[in-house]
Amino acid sequence: MQLEFLNDQGLAASKVDAPETVFGRDYNESLIHQLMVAYQANARQGTRAQKDREQVKHSTKKPFRQKGTGNARAGMTSSPLWRGGGRIFPNSPDENFSQKINKKMYRAGMASIFSQLAREGRLAVVESIKVDSPKTKQLADKLKAMKLNSVLVISDEVDENLYLASRNLGNVLVIEPRYADPVSLVHYKKVLVTKGAIDKLKEMFA
Secondary structure: OEEEEEOOOOOEEEEEEOOHHHHOOOOOHHHHHHHHHHHHHHOOOOOOOOOOOOOOOOOOOOOOOOOOOOOOOOOOOOOOOOOOOOOOOOOOOOOOOOOOOOHHHHHHHHHHHHHHHHHOOOEEEEOOOOOOOOOHHHHHHHHHHOOOOOEEEEOOOOOHHHHHHHOOOOOEEEEOHHHOOHHHHHHOOEEEEEHHHHHHHHHHHO
């Protein structure tokens, strides 16, 4: 499997070899969907809470007499049938939304995403991404020269200068291979992988 190698101007200068096990997999839509849903579900905090009819602050007085009004019988206004009443099955604040994805499925799903990005031309290889000082403008100018707007950079090493220069750019995310996640891979229009990061991705997802 060969991937595009970009120069400093963002032009395809040559091709570089990449492992088939990570960048040459078949597209598995159902597995990728399951991986995306599980990843986002595991990020949910589950801190929302609702009240049942016991916890709702209402009077226990009977709202109207039992017979003669034409209305259905009602004992108190905290009934779930009433507006402002308690919920029948309320959400608890310690609700668990997590879904289990085993390691084999996760590795296969991530490799399938990388492979599809390569097929669509959204993934390319660069020698390295570095800046001399922690200045956002330096990194922004470098990416602008490469004609990149929305980009995920997977670098084998993220030093302090690169981290500080990238954190204030809304459409740019610079991470190490171990922090690659399915949502970010799909979200950004372009994914840049440094040469050194390819070997690490192979160790993780092959």
